Amino acid sequence: AQSVTQLGSHVSVSEGALVLLRCNYSSSVPPYLFWYVQYPNQGLQLLLKYTSAATLVKGINGFEAEFKKSETSFHLTKPSAHMSDAAEYFCAVTTPRSGYSTLTFGKGTMLLVSP
């Protein structure tokens, strides 16, 4: 079975500070990994995805994530936080066993950005 663990239900940063949201996965086969973002009163939208090509993946709004197989991690980073980054972030995994058809999500991390 596949799963993801997101460390920290809430992360607080100051505007301009580094953002680091942690995600560790568990999968017996090579996974696809995703970060989704949910802004207040909006649907989830894809931030970035890893699909076995480059291990450093760049997404929208200046976010990036690095797939580290040895650490089973896919942490999300952004060099400088902006107020508009305040949202809930979800890490998700899927595998070829399901035809990449079913995503398993973590519990989410709420990012709070203070002025």
Place this chain on the structure above:
Amino acid sequence: GAGVSQTPSNKVTEKGKYVELRCDPISGHTALYWYRQSLGQGPEFLIYFQGTGAADDSGLPNDRFFAVRPEGSVSTLKIQRTERGDSAVYLCASSPLGSSQLNTGELFFGEGSRLTVL
């Protein structure tokens, strides 16, 4: 429309009542998913359609939950004899097929239907 559309956006019902939630996916997307998001949790998989058939319904919690997609486009999630524990946001998502005819893994979500069971 351009995105996934879900109706109603909010539904309040009484315990024991029947509820239907509708999802209109992105045109051309063959895969359709239902997820449930409870307070403080990530989305939890319920059921996945490839075309008209349910390819995986392993996430449905019990036989009170049922979903259909009769023409391979719009889907309806049906909940019988609702319970207070069914209160959650029900998310619908759709996905295209990649060049390998496998799902791309990328889901396009609607804004959800918030169900409150009193």
